[in-house]
Amino acid sequence: MGLLAISLTAATAVGCASPTDDGDDVAAEGADQALVERRVEGLSAIAPAPRLVTTRATAAMLGATLPASRKLVVIRELKLDGTAARLVVDATSLETAVVSSSALSGGTRAAVASDDFEATPYIASLRELATTRRALERIDDDAATGGAREPFALTVDMCQSRKPWEKRLFDWAVDLSTQTGKPVPVGVAMTGGWAKAYPNELDQLLGWERAGKLAITWINHSATHPLHCEDASCRRAKFLTDASVDFDAEVLGLESALISRGMLPSPIFRFPGLTHDRARLEQLSRLSLMPIDADAWIAKGQPIRPGSVVLVHGNGNEPQGIDAFLRAVREPSRAAALRSGQSALVSPLLIAPAPPR
Known part of the structure:
Protein backbone atom coordinates (compact mmCIF):
# COMPACT_ATOMS: atom_id res chain seq x y z
CA MET A 1 0.00 0.00 0.00
CA GLY A 2 2.91 2.33 -0.77
CA LEU A 3 0.88 4.53 -3.11
CA LEU A 4 -2.68 5.24 -4.07
CA ALA A 5 -2.87 3.80 -7.56
CA ILE A 6 -5.24 5.79 -9.72
CA SER A 7 -6.24 4.57 -13.15
CA LEU A 8 -7.26 7.62 -15.10
CA THR A 9 -6.60 9.06 -18.51
CA ALA A 10 -4.35 12.10 -18.20
CA ALA A 11 -6.41 15.26 -18.06
CA THR A 12 -5.93 17.93 -20.67
CA ALA A 13 -8.11 20.60 -19.11
CA VAL A 14 -6.57 23.51 -17.29
CA GLY A 15 -8.61 22.66 -14.18
CA CYS A 16 -9.85 26.18 -13.73
CA ALA A 17 -11.97 28.20 -16.10
CA SER A 18 -11.71 27.52 -19.81
CA PRO A 19 -12.65 30.02 -22.52
CA THR A 20 -16.13 28.46 -22.70
CA ASP A 21 -16.70 28.50 -18.95
CA ASP A 22 -17.07 32.27 -18.54
CA GLY A 23 -14.87 32.00 -15.49
CA ASP A 24 -12.88 35.07 -16.48
CA ASP A 25 -16.01 37.15 -15.88
CA VAL A 26 -16.37 35.70 -12.40
CA ALA A 27 -12.76 36.54 -11.61
CA ALA A 28 -13.01 40.07 -12.94
CA GLU A 29 -16.19 40.78 -11.00
CA GLY A 30 -14.81 39.38 -7.76
CA ALA A 31 -11.29 40.75 -7.79
CA ASP A 32 -11.96 44.02 -5.98
CA GLN A 33 -15.07 43.14 -3.99
CA ALA A 34 -14.48 39.65 -2.62
CA LEU A 35 -15.05 39.07 1.08
CA VAL A 36 -15.85 42.52 2.42
CA GLU A 37 -16.86 41.57 5.96
CA ARG A 38 -14.01 43.56 7.56
CA ARG A 39 -12.39 46.72 6.25
CA ARG A 127 16.58 31.03 1.53
CA GLU A 128 16.73 27.53 0.06
CA LEU A 129 13.83 28.15 -2.32
CA ALA A 130 15.35 31.43 -3.48
CA THR A 131 18.67 29.72 -4.13
CA THR A 132 17.29 26.68 -5.95
CA ARG A 133 14.46 28.55 -7.72
CA ARG A 134 12.12 25.64 -7.23
CA ALA A 135 8.65 25.13 -5.83
CA LEU A 136 7.48 22.83 -3.06
CA GLU A 137 6.02 19.52 -4.17
CA ARG A 138 6.90 16.87 -1.58
CA ILE A 139 6.66 16.58 2.20
CA ASP A 140 10.12 16.87 3.70
CA ASP A 141 11.50 13.63 5.12
CA ASP A 142 12.24 15.42 8.40
CA ALA A 143 8.70 16.73 8.81
CA ALA A 144 6.81 15.89 11.99
CA THR A 145 3.97 13.78 10.59
CA GLY A 146 2.72 12.28 13.83
CA GLY A 147 4.26 8.90 13.15
CA ALA A 148 2.30 8.24 9.96
CA ARG A 149 4.24 6.04 7.55
CA GLU A 150 2.23 7.25 4.58
CA PRO A 151 1.59 10.98 5.02
CA PHE A 152 0.31 13.17 2.22
CA ALA A 153 -0.97 16.72 1.92
CA LEU A 154 -4.33 17.42 0.29
CA THR A 155 -4.53 20.75 -1.55
CA VAL A 156 -7.77 21.89 -3.16
CA ASP A 157 -7.75 24.61 -5.81
CA MET A 158 -10.77 26.93 -5.83
CA CYS A 159 -10.37 28.94 -9.01
CA GLN A 160 -13.13 30.64 -10.97
CA SER A 161 -15.94 28.42 -12.23
CA ARG A 162 -19.63 28.51 -13.11
CA LYS A 163 -20.08 24.96 -11.86
CA PRO A 164 -21.29 23.74 -8.45
CA TRP A 165 -18.49 23.10 -5.99
CA GLU A 166 -17.33 19.63 -4.99
CA LYS A 167 -18.97 19.52 -1.57
CA ARG A 168 -18.63 15.72 -1.59
CA LEU A 169 -14.85 16.07 -1.21
CA PHE A 170 -15.19 18.19 1.91
CA ASP A 171 -17.98 15.96 3.23
CA TRP A 172 -15.52 13.07 3.06
CA ALA A 173 -12.93 15.05 5.02
CA VAL A 174 -15.50 16.07 7.64
CA ASP A 175 -16.60 12.44 7.99
CA LEU A 176 -12.96 11.38 8.45
CA SER A 177 -12.64 14.01 11.18
CA THR A 178 -15.67 12.54 12.94
CA GLN A 179 -14.10 9.07 12.79
CA THR A 180 -10.66 10.13 14.02
CA GLY A 181 -11.83 12.74 16.52
CA LYS A 182 -9.53 15.46 15.23
CA PRO A 183 -9.58 18.08 12.48
CA VAL A 184 -8.43 16.99 9.04
CA PRO A 185 -5.68 19.19 7.55
CA VAL A 186 -6.56 20.60 4.13
CA GLY A 187 -4.85 23.24 2.04
CA VAL A 188 -7.43 25.39 0.25
CA ALA A 189 -5.95 27.41 -2.61
CA MET A 190 -8.41 30.29 -2.81
CA THR A 191 -9.03 32.90 -5.49
CA GLY A 192 -10.94 36.15 -5.20
CA GLY A 193 -13.23 35.21 -8.08
CA TRP A 194 -14.49 31.99 -6.50
CA ALA A 195 -14.87 33.55 -3.07
CA LYS A 196 -16.94 36.40 -4.49
CA ALA A 197 -19.15 34.10 -6.58
CA TYR A 198 -19.83 31.53 -3.84
CA PRO A 199 -20.16 33.23 -0.44
CA ASN A 200 -22.45 30.55 0.98
CA GLU A 201 -20.05 27.77 0.09
CA LEU A 202 -17.19 29.75 1.58
CA ASP A 203 -19.23 30.18 4.75
CA GLN A 204 -19.64 26.40 4.88
CA LEU A 205 -15.86 25.94 4.72
CA LEU A 206 -15.40 28.48 7.49
CA GLY A 207 -18.10 26.75 9.53
CA TRP A 208 -16.29 23.42 9.32
CA GLU A 209 -13.08 25.15 10.30
CA ARG A 210 -14.70 26.81 13.33
CA ALA A 211 -16.30 23.50 14.34
CA GLY A 212 -12.90 21.83 14.43
CA LYS A 213 -13.67 19.47 11.55
CA LEU A 214 -11.16 20.94 9.10
CA ALA A 215 -7.77 22.49 9.82
CA ILE A 216 -7.53 24.74 6.79
CA THR A 217 -4.31 26.27 5.52
CA TRP A 218 -5.41 29.14 3.29
CA ILE A 219 -3.13 29.10 0.26
CA ASN A 220 -2.94 32.18 -1.97
CA HIS A 221 -4.00 31.22 -5.52
CA SER A 222 -4.12 34.83 -6.82
CA ALA A 223 -6.86 37.44 -6.87
CA THR A 224 -8.17 36.86 -10.40
CA HIS A 225 -6.43 33.70 -11.68
CA PRO A 226 -5.85 35.09 -15.20
CA LEU A 227 -5.53 32.51 -17.96
CA HIS A 228 -3.84 34.23 -20.92
CA CYS A 229 -4.48 31.27 -23.22
CA GLU A 230 -2.00 30.62 -26.01
CA ASP A 231 -4.47 28.72 -28.20
CA ALA A 232 -8.22 28.36 -28.62
CA SER A 233 -8.38 25.21 -26.50
CA CYS A 234 -6.48 26.88 -23.63
CA ARG A 235 -4.43 23.73 -23.20
CA ARG A 236 -1.44 26.06 -23.18
CA ALA A 237 -1.66 29.23 -21.11
CA LYS A 238 0.71 31.75 -19.58
CA PHE A 239 -1.35 32.46 -16.47
CA LEU A 240 0.63 34.78 -14.16
CA THR A 241 3.75 34.66 -16.32
CA ASP A 242 2.13 36.86 -18.97
CA ALA A 243 3.91 40.20 -19.17
CA SER A 244 0.65 42.13 -18.71
CA VAL A 245 0.00 40.70 -15.23
CA ASP A 246 0.47 42.94 -12.18
CA PHE A 247 1.92 40.16 -10.06
CA ASP A 248 2.09 42.03 -6.76
CA ALA A 249 -1.56 43.06 -7.15
CA GLU A 250 -2.58 39.43 -7.73
CA VAL A 251 -0.78 38.29 -4.58
CA LEU A 252 -1.64 41.16 -2.25
CA GLY A 253 -5.20 41.47 -3.55
CA LEU A 254 -6.03 37.94 -2.48
CA GLU A 255 -4.40 38.48 0.92
CA SER A 256 -6.64 41.52 1.45
CA ALA A 257 -9.66 39.46 0.43
CA LEU A 258 -8.86 36.68 2.88
CA ILE A 259 -8.17 38.99 5.81
CA SER A 260 -11.36 40.94 5.18
CA ARG A 261 -13.30 37.74 5.82
CA GLY A 262 -11.30 36.78 8.91
CA MET A 263 -9.15 34.23 7.10
CA LEU A 264 -5.39 34.19 7.66
CA PRO A 265 -3.25 33.93 4.54
CA SER A 266 -0.51 31.35 4.94
CA PRO A 267 3.03 32.03 3.65
CA ILE A 268 2.33 29.65 0.74
CA PHE A 269 1.37 30.60 -2.82
CA ARG A 270 0.16 28.34 -5.63
CA PHE A 271 0.74 29.55 -9.15
CA PRO A 272 -2.30 29.02 -11.41
CA GLY A 273 -1.64 26.10 -13.71
CA LEU A 274 1.53 25.41 -11.67
CA THR A 275 3.08 27.75 -14.24
CA HIS A 276 5.94 29.97 -13.13
CA ASP A 277 9.25 31.26 -14.40
CA ARG A 278 12.41 32.60 -12.84
CA ALA A 279 11.17 36.19 -12.76
CA ARG A 280 7.91 35.33 -10.99
CA LEU A 281 9.66 33.07 -8.49
CA GLU A 282 12.03 35.91 -7.65
CA GLN A 283 9.09 38.29 -7.21
CA LEU A 284 7.37 35.80 -4.92
CA SER A 285 10.53 35.44 -2.85
CA ARG A 286 10.67 39.22 -2.40
CA LEU A 287 7.10 39.00 -1.10
CA SER A 288 8.30 36.48 1.54
CA LEU A 289 6.14 33.65 0.22
CA MET A 290 6.90 30.04 -0.72
CA PRO A 291 5.60 28.51 -3.99
CA ILE A 292 3.82 25.17 -3.80
CA ASP A 293 3.35 22.83 -6.77
CA ALA A 294 2.16 19.20 -6.57
CA ASP A 295 3.48 15.79 -7.53
CA ALA A 296 0.03 14.16 -7.55
CA TRP A 297 -2.36 16.14 -9.76
CA ILE A 298 -5.07 13.53 -9.60
CA ALA A 299 -7.01 14.48 -12.75
CA LYS A 300 -3.78 13.97 -14.71
CA GLY A 301 -3.43 10.42 -13.46
CA GLN A 302 -0.52 11.09 -11.12
CA PRO A 303 -0.56 8.60 -8.20
CA ILE A 304 -0.43 9.53 -4.54
CA ARG A 305 2.72 8.27 -2.86
CA PRO A 306 3.86 8.67 0.74
CA GLY A 307 4.94 12.29 1.07
CA SER A 308 2.92 13.50 -1.91
CA VAL A 309 1.31 16.87 -2.38
CA VAL A 310 -2.10 16.07 -3.85
CA LEU A 311 -3.85 18.54 -6.15
CA VAL A 312 -7.57 18.36 -6.87
CA HIS A 313 -10.02 21.03 -7.94
CA GLY A 314 -12.94 21.66 -5.61
CA ASN A 315 -14.57 24.13 -8.00
CA GLY A 316 -16.39 21.57 -10.17
CA ASN A 317 -14.05 21.83 -13.16
CA GLU A 318 -12.28 18.48 -12.69
CA PRO A 319 -14.88 16.01 -11.40
CA GLN A 320 -12.80 13.11 -12.71
CA GLY A 321 -10.06 14.08 -10.26
CA ILE A 322 -12.49 14.11 -7.34
CA ASP A 323 -13.94 10.76 -8.46
CA ALA A 324 -10.48 9.19 -8.57
CA PHE A 325 -9.36 10.65 -5.26
CA LEU A 326 -12.48 9.49 -3.41
CA ARG A 327 -12.21 6.01 -4.91
CA ALA A 328 -8.63 5.80 -3.71
CA VAL A 329 -9.20 6.97 -0.13
CA ARG A 330 -12.36 4.88 0.24
CA GLU A 331 -10.59 1.67 -0.80
CA PRO A 332 -10.96 -0.51 2.34
CA SER A 333 -7.29 -0.87 3.27
CA ARG A 334 -6.59 2.81 2.64
CA ALA A 335 -9.67 3.91 4.59
CA ALA A 336 -8.58 1.74 7.53
CA ALA A 337 -5.06 3.20 7.37
CA LEU A 338 -6.46 6.73 7.46
CA ARG A 339 -8.64 5.91 10.46
CA SER A 340 -5.74 4.30 12.34
CA GLY A 341 -3.17 6.98 11.54
CA GLN A 342 -0.89 4.72 9.50
CA SER A 343 -1.77 6.98 6.60
CA ALA A 344 -2.57 10.59 7.37
CA LEU A 345 -3.34 13.92 5.80
CA VAL A 346 -0.88 16.54 7.03
CA SER A 347 -0.61 20.31 6.86
CA PRO A 348 0.81 21.77 3.64
CA LEU A 349 3.15 23.79 5.87
CA LEU A 350 5.11 20.56 6.42
CA ILE A 351 6.21 20.74 2.78
CA ALA A 352 8.67 23.54 3.59
CA PRO A 353 12.34 22.58 3.04
CA ALA A 354 12.93 23.25 6.73
CA PRO A 355 9.63 22.00 8.23
CA PRO A 356 7.97 23.92 11.08
CA ARG A 357 8.56 22.80 14.64
Whole structure:
Protein backbone atom coordinates (compact mmCIF):
# COMPACT_ATOMS: atom_id res chain seq x y z
CA MET A 1 0.00 0.00 0.00
CA GLY A 2 2.91 2.33 -0.77
CA LEU A 3 0.88 4.53 -3.11
CA LEU A 4 -2.68 5.24 -4.07
CA ALA A 5 -2.87 3.80 -7.56
CA ILE A 6 -5.24 5.79 -9.72
CA SER A 7 -6.24 4.57 -13.15
CA LEU A 8 -7.26 7.62 -15.10
CA THR A 9 -6.60 9.06 -18.51
CA ALA A 10 -4.35 12.10 -18.20
CA ALA A 11 -6.41 15.26 -18.06
CA THR A 12 -5.93 17.93 -20.67
CA ALA A 13 -8.11 20.60 -19.11
CA VAL A 14 -6.57 23.51 -17.29
CA GLY A 15 -8.61 22.66 -14.18
CA CYS A 16 -9.85 26.18 -13.73
CA ALA A 17 -11.97 28.20 -16.10
CA SER A 18 -11.71 27.52 -19.81
CA PRO A 19 -12.65 30.02 -22.52
CA THR A 20 -16.13 28.46 -22.70
CA ASP A 21 -16.70 28.50 -18.95
CA ASP A 22 -17.07 32.27 -18.54
CA GLY A 23 -14.87 32.00 -15.49
CA ASP A 24 -12.88 35.07 -16.48
CA ASP A 25 -16.01 37.15 -15.88
CA VAL A 26 -16.37 35.70 -12.40
CA ALA A 27 -12.76 36.54 -11.61
CA ALA A 28 -13.01 40.07 -12.94
CA GLU A 29 -16.19 40.78 -11.00
CA GLY A 30 -14.81 39.38 -7.76
CA ALA A 31 -11.29 40.75 -7.79
CA ASP A 32 -11.96 44.02 -5.98
CA GLN A 33 -15.07 43.14 -3.99
CA ALA A 34 -14.48 39.65 -2.62
CA LEU A 35 -15.05 39.07 1.08
CA VAL A 36 -15.85 42.52 2.42
CA GLU A 37 -16.86 41.57 5.96
CA ARG A 38 -14.01 43.56 7.56
CA ARG A 39 -12.39 46.72 6.25
CA VAL A 40 -8.87 46.19 4.96
CA GLU A 41 -6.98 49.20 3.66
CA GLY A 42 -3.54 49.78 2.22
CA LEU A 43 -2.17 46.26 2.50
CA SER A 44 1.38 46.35 1.17
CA ALA A 45 4.55 44.30 1.37
CA ILE A 46 7.39 45.24 3.71
CA ALA A 47 10.86 44.61 2.31
CA PRO A 48 13.16 43.80 3.85
CA ALA A 49 10.81 42.20 6.36
CA PRO A 50 11.58 43.24 9.96
CA ARG A 51 12.40 40.52 12.47
CA LEU A 52 11.03 40.78 15.98
CA VAL A 53 10.89 38.70 19.16
CA THR A 54 7.90 38.89 21.48
CA THR A 55 8.76 39.96 25.02
CA ARG A 56 5.38 39.00 26.44
CA ALA A 57 2.16 37.33 25.34
CA THR A 58 0.73 39.50 22.58
CA ALA A 59 -2.91 39.39 21.52
CA ALA A 60 -3.68 39.27 17.81
CA MET A 61 -6.47 41.03 15.96
CA LEU A 62 -6.74 37.92 13.80
CA GLY A 63 -5.21 34.61 14.85
CA ALA A 64 -3.99 33.10 18.09
CA THR A 65 -2.29 35.05 20.88
CA LEU A 66 1.47 35.09 20.37
CA PRO A 67 3.35 33.71 23.39
CA ALA A 68 6.47 35.37 24.74
CA SER A 69 9.79 34.62 23.04
CA ARG A 70 8.27 33.92 19.63
CA LYS A 71 10.34 34.89 16.61
CA LEU A 72 8.27 36.91 14.14
CA VAL A 73 8.83 38.14 10.60
CA VAL A 74 6.70 41.16 9.67
CA ILE A 75 5.74 40.79 6.00
CA ARG A 76 2.80 43.18 5.46
CA GLU A 77 1.44 46.46 6.75
CA LEU A 78 -2.26 47.33 6.57
CA LYS A 79 -5.17 48.92 8.34
CA LEU A 80 -7.81 46.53 9.66
CA ASP A 81 -11.09 48.21 10.58
CA GLY A 82 -9.18 51.50 10.77
CA THR A 83 -6.42 50.20 13.07
CA ALA A 84 -2.81 50.12 11.90
CA ALA A 85 -1.71 46.48 11.85
CA ARG A 86 0.89 44.06 10.58
CA LEU A 87 0.71 40.56 9.12
CA VAL A 88 3.39 38.46 10.79
CA VAL A 89 4.77 34.96 10.27
CA ASP A 90 5.94 32.90 13.23
CA ALA A 91 9.39 31.91 11.97
CA THR A 92 9.29 28.61 13.86
CA SER A 93 5.75 27.35 13.23
CA LEU A 94 5.06 29.20 9.92
CA GLU A 95 1.68 30.23 11.33
CA THR A 96 0.45 33.75 10.62
CA ALA A 97 -1.39 36.43 12.59
CA VAL A 98 -2.57 40.00 12.15
CA VAL A 99 -1.40 42.09 15.09
CA SER A 100 -1.99 45.77 15.77
CA SER A 101 1.06 47.95 15.28
CA SER A 102 0.74 49.27 18.82
CA ALA A 103 0.71 45.75 20.29
CA LEU A 104 3.83 44.87 18.33
CA SER A 105 5.68 47.99 19.38
CA GLY A 106 4.80 47.42 23.04
CA GLY A 107 5.32 43.67 23.18
CA THR A 108 8.35 42.94 21.00
CA ARG A 109 12.00 43.79 20.57
CA ALA A 110 14.16 43.89 17.48
CA ALA A 111 15.99 40.68 16.69
CA VAL A 112 19.69 40.40 17.49
CA ALA A 113 22.31 38.03 16.08
CA SER A 114 21.98 35.58 18.97
CA ASP A 115 18.31 35.01 18.07
CA ASP A 116 19.62 33.08 15.04
CA PHE A 117 16.70 33.80 12.73
CA GLU A 118 18.67 32.32 9.84
CA ALA A 119 18.22 28.85 11.36
CA THR A 120 14.44 29.13 11.76
CA PRO A 121 12.26 26.99 9.47
CA TYR A 122 10.72 30.02 7.74
CA ILE A 123 13.91 31.91 6.93
CA ALA A 124 15.85 28.74 6.08
CA SER A 125 13.07 27.61 3.73
CA LEU A 126 12.82 30.99 1.98
CA ARG A 127 16.58 31.03 1.53
CA GLU A 128 16.73 27.53 0.06
CA LEU A 129 13.83 28.15 -2.32
CA ALA A 130 15.35 31.43 -3.48
CA THR A 131 18.67 29.72 -4.13
CA THR A 132 17.29 26.68 -5.95
CA ARG A 133 14.46 28.55 -7.72
CA ARG A 134 12.12 25.64 -7.23
CA ALA A 135 8.65 25.13 -5.83
CA LEU A 136 7.48 22.83 -3.06
CA GLU A 137 6.02 19.52 -4.17
CA ARG A 138 6.90 16.87 -1.58
CA ILE A 139 6.66 16.58 2.20
CA ASP A 140 10.12 16.87 3.70
CA ASP A 141 11.50 13.63 5.12
CA ASP A 142 12.24 15.42 8.40
CA ALA A 143 8.70 16.73 8.81
CA ALA A 144 6.81 15.89 11.99
CA THR A 145 3.97 13.78 10.59
CA GLY A 146 2.72 12.28 13.83
CA GLY A 147 4.26 8.90 13.15
CA ALA A 148 2.30 8.24 9.96
CA ARG A 149 4.24 6.04 7.55
CA GLU A 150 2.23 7.25 4.58
CA PRO A 151 1.59 10.98 5.02
CA PHE A 152 0.31 13.17 2.22
CA ALA A 153 -0.97 16.72 1.92
CA LEU A 154 -4.33 17.42 0.29
CA THR A 155 -4.53 20.75 -1.55
CA VAL A 156 -7.77 21.89 -3.16
CA ASP A 157 -7.75 24.61 -5.81
CA MET A 158 -10.77 26.93 -5.83
CA CYS A 159 -10.37 28.94 -9.01
CA GLN A 160 -13.13 30.64 -10.97
CA SER A 161 -15.94 28.42 -12.23
CA ARG A 162 -19.63 28.51 -13.11
CA LYS A 163 -20.08 24.96 -11.86
CA PRO A 164 -21.29 23.74 -8.45
CA TRP A 165 -18.49 23.10 -5.99
CA GLU A 166 -17.33 19.63 -4.99
CA LYS A 167 -18.97 19.52 -1.57
CA ARG A 168 -18.63 15.72 -1.59
CA LEU A 169 -14.85 16.07 -1.21
CA PHE A 170 -15.19 18.19 1.91
CA ASP A 171 -17.98 15.96 3.23
CA TRP A 172 -15.52 13.07 3.06
CA ALA A 173 -12.93 15.05 5.02
CA VAL A 174 -15.50 16.07 7.64
CA ASP A 175 -16.60 12.44 7.99
CA LEU A 176 -12.96 11.38 8.45
CA SER A 177 -12.64 14.01 11.18
CA THR A 178 -15.67 12.54 12.94
CA GLN A 179 -14.10 9.07 12.79
CA THR A 180 -10.66 10.13 14.02
CA GLY A 181 -11.83 12.74 16.52
CA LYS A 182 -9.53 15.46 15.23
CA PRO A 183 -9.58 18.08 12.48
CA VAL A 184 -8.43 16.99 9.04
CA PRO A 185 -5.68 19.19 7.55
CA VAL A 186 -6.56 20.60 4.13
CA GLY A 187 -4.85 23.24 2.04
CA VAL A 188 -7.43 25.39 0.25
CA ALA A 189 -5.95 27.41 -2.61
CA MET A 190 -8.41 30.29 -2.81
CA THR A 191 -9.03 32.90 -5.49
CA GLY A 192 -10.94 36.15 -5.20
CA GLY A 193 -13.23 35.21 -8.08
CA TRP A 194 -14.49 31.99 -6.50
CA ALA A 195 -14.87 33.55 -3.07
CA LYS A 196 -16.94 36.40 -4.49
CA ALA A 197 -19.15 34.10 -6.58
CA TYR A 198 -19.83 31.53 -3.84
CA PRO A 199 -20.16 33.23 -0.44
CA ASN A 200 -22.45 30.55 0.98
CA GLU A 201 -20.05 27.77 0.09
CA LEU A 202 -17.19 29.75 1.58
CA ASP A 203 -19.23 30.18 4.75
CA GLN A 204 -19.64 26.40 4.88
CA LEU A 205 -15.86 25.94 4.72
CA LEU A 206 -15.40 28.48 7.49
CA GLY A 207 -18.10 26.75 9.53
CA TRP A 208 -16.29 23.42 9.32
CA GLU A 209 -13.08 25.15 10.30
CA ARG A 210 -14.70 26.81 13.33
CA ALA A 211 -16.30 23.50 14.34
CA GLY A 212 -12.90 21.83 14.43
CA LYS A 213 -13.67 19.47 11.55
CA LEU A 214 -11.16 20.94 9.10
CA ALA A 215 -7.77 22.49 9.82
CA ILE A 216 -7.53 24.74 6.79
CA THR A 217 -4.31 26.27 5.52
CA TRP A 218 -5.41 29.14 3.29
CA ILE A 219 -3.13 29.10 0.26
CA ASN A 220 -2.94 32.18 -1.97
CA HIS A 221 -4.00 31.22 -5.52
CA SER A 222 -4.12 34.83 -6.82
CA ALA A 223 -6.86 37.44 -6.87
CA THR A 224 -8.17 36.86 -10.40
CA HIS A 225 -6.43 33.70 -11.68
CA PRO A 226 -5.85 35.09 -15.20
CA LEU A 227 -5.53 32.51 -17.96
CA HIS A 228 -3.84 34.23 -20.92
CA CYS A 229 -4.48 31.27 -23.22
CA GLU A 230 -2.00 30.62 -26.01
CA ASP A 231 -4.47 28.72 -28.20
CA ALA A 232 -8.22 28.36 -28.62
CA SER A 233 -8.38 25.21 -26.50
CA CYS A 234 -6.48 26.88 -23.63
CA ARG A 235 -4.43 23.73 -23.20
CA ARG A 236 -1.44 26.06 -23.18
CA ALA A 237 -1.66 29.23 -21.11
CA LYS A 238 0.71 31.75 -19.58
CA PHE A 239 -1.35 32.46 -16.47
CA LEU A 240 0.63 34.78 -14.16
CA THR A 241 3.75 34.66 -16.32
CA ASP A 242 2.13 36.86 -18.97
CA ALA A 243 3.91 40.20 -19.17
CA SER A 244 0.65 42.13 -18.71
CA VAL A 245 0.00 40.70 -15.23
CA ASP A 246 0.47 42.94 -12.18
CA PHE A 247 1.92 40.16 -10.06
CA ASP A 248 2.09 42.03 -6.76
CA ALA A 249 -1.56 43.06 -7.15
CA GLU A 250 -2.58 39.43 -7.73
CA VAL A 251 -0.78 38.29 -4.58
CA LEU A 252 -1.64 41.16 -2.25
CA GLY A 253 -5.20 41.47 -3.55
CA LEU A 254 -6.03 37.94 -2.48
CA GLU A 255 -4.40 38.48 0.92
CA SER A 256 -6.64 41.52 1.45
CA ALA A 257 -9.66 39.46 0.43
CA LEU A 258 -8.86 36.68 2.88
CA ILE A 259 -8.17 38.99 5.81
CA SER A 260 -11.36 40.94 5.18
CA ARG A 261 -13.30 37.74 5.82
CA GLY A 262 -11.30 36.78 8.91
CA MET A 263 -9.15 34.23 7.10
CA LEU A 264 -5.39 34.19 7.66
CA PRO A 265 -3.25 33.93 4.54
CA SER A 266 -0.51 31.35 4.94
CA PRO A 267 3.03 32.03 3.65
CA ILE A 268 2.33 29.65 0.74
CA PHE A 269 1.37 30.60 -2.82
CA ARG A 270 0.16 28.34 -5.63
CA PHE A 271 0.74 29.55 -9.15
CA PRO A 272 -2.30 29.02 -11.41
CA GLY A 273 -1.64 26.10 -13.71
CA LEU A 274 1.53 25.41 -11.67
CA THR A 275 3.08 27.75 -14.24
CA HIS A 276 5.94 29.97 -13.13
CA ASP A 277 9.25 31.26 -14.40
CA ARG A 278 12.41 32.60 -12.84
CA ALA A 279 11.17 36.19 -12.76
CA ARG A 280 7.91 35.33 -10.99
CA LEU A 281 9.66 33.07 -8.49
CA GLU A 282 12.03 35.91 -7.65
CA GLN A 283 9.09 38.29 -7.21
CA LEU A 284 7.37 35.80 -4.92
CA SER A 285 10.53 35.44 -2.85
CA ARG A 286 10.67 39.22 -2.40
CA LEU A 287 7.10 39.00 -1.10
CA SER A 288 8.30 36.48 1.54
CA LEU A 289 6.14 33.65 0.22
CA MET A 290 6.90 30.04 -0.72
CA PRO A 291 5.60 28.51 -3.99
CA ILE A 292 3.82 25.17 -3.80
CA ASP A 293 3.35 22.83 -6.77
CA ALA A 294 2.16 19.20 -6.57
CA ASP A 295 3.48 15.79 -7.53
CA ALA A 296 0.03 14.16 -7.55
CA TRP A 297 -2.36 16.14 -9.76
CA ILE A 298 -5.07 13.53 -9.60
CA ALA A 299 -7.01 14.48 -12.75
CA LYS A 300 -3.78 13.97 -14.71
CA GLY A 301 -3.43 10.42 -13.46
CA GLN A 302 -0.52 11.09 -11.12
CA PRO A 303 -0.56 8.60 -8.20
CA ILE A 304 -0.43 9.53 -4.54
CA ARG A 305 2.72 8.27 -2.86
CA PRO A 306 3.86 8.67 0.74
CA GLY A 307 4.94 12.29 1.07
CA SER A 308 2.92 13.50 -1.91
CA VAL A 309 1.31 16.87 -2.38
CA VAL A 310 -2.10 16.07 -3.85
CA LEU A 311 -3.85 18.54 -6.15
CA VAL A 312 -7.57 18.36 -6.87
CA HIS A 313 -10.02 21.03 -7.94
CA GLY A 314 -12.94 21.66 -5.61
CA ASN A 315 -14.57 24.13 -8.00
CA GLY A 316 -16.39 21.57 -10.17
CA ASN A 317 -14.05 21.83 -13.16
CA GLU A 318 -12.28 18.48 -12.69
CA PRO A 319 -14.88 16.01 -11.40
CA GLN A 320 -12.80 13.11 -12.71
CA GLY A 321 -10.06 14.08 -10.26
CA ILE A 322 -12.49 14.11 -7.34
CA ASP A 323 -13.94 10.76 -8.46
CA ALA A 324 -10.48 9.19 -8.57
CA PHE A 325 -9.36 10.65 -5.26
CA LEU A 326 -12.48 9.49 -3.41
CA ARG A 327 -12.21 6.01 -4.91
CA ALA A 328 -8.63 5.80 -3.71
CA VAL A 329 -9.20 6.97 -0.13
CA ARG A 330 -12.36 4.88 0.24
CA GLU A 331 -10.59 1.67 -0.80
CA PRO A 332 -10.96 -0.51 2.34
CA SER A 333 -7.29 -0.87 3.27
CA ARG A 334 -6.59 2.81 2.64
CA ALA A 335 -9.67 3.91 4.59
CA ALA A 336 -8.58 1.74 7.53
CA ALA A 337 -5.06 3.20 7.37
CA LEU A 338 -6.46 6.73 7.46
CA ARG A 339 -8.64 5.91 10.46
CA SER A 340 -5.74 4.30 12.34
CA GLY A 341 -3.17 6.98 11.54
CA GLN A 342 -0.89 4.72 9.50
CA SER A 343 -1.77 6.98 6.60
CA ALA A 344 -2.57 10.59 7.37
CA LEU A 345 -3.34 13.92 5.80
CA VAL A 346 -0.88 16.54 7.03
CA SER A 347 -0.61 20.31 6.86
CA PRO A 348 0.81 21.77 3.64
CA LEU A 349 3.15 23.79 5.87
CA LEU A 350 5.11 20.56 6.42
CA ILE A 351 6.21 20.74 2.78
CA ALA A 352 8.67 23.54 3.59
CA PRO A 353 12.34 22.58 3.04
CA ALA A 354 12.93 23.25 6.73
CA PRO A 355 9.63 22.00 8.23
CA PRO A 356 7.97 23.92 11.08
CA ARG A 357 8.56 22.80 14.64
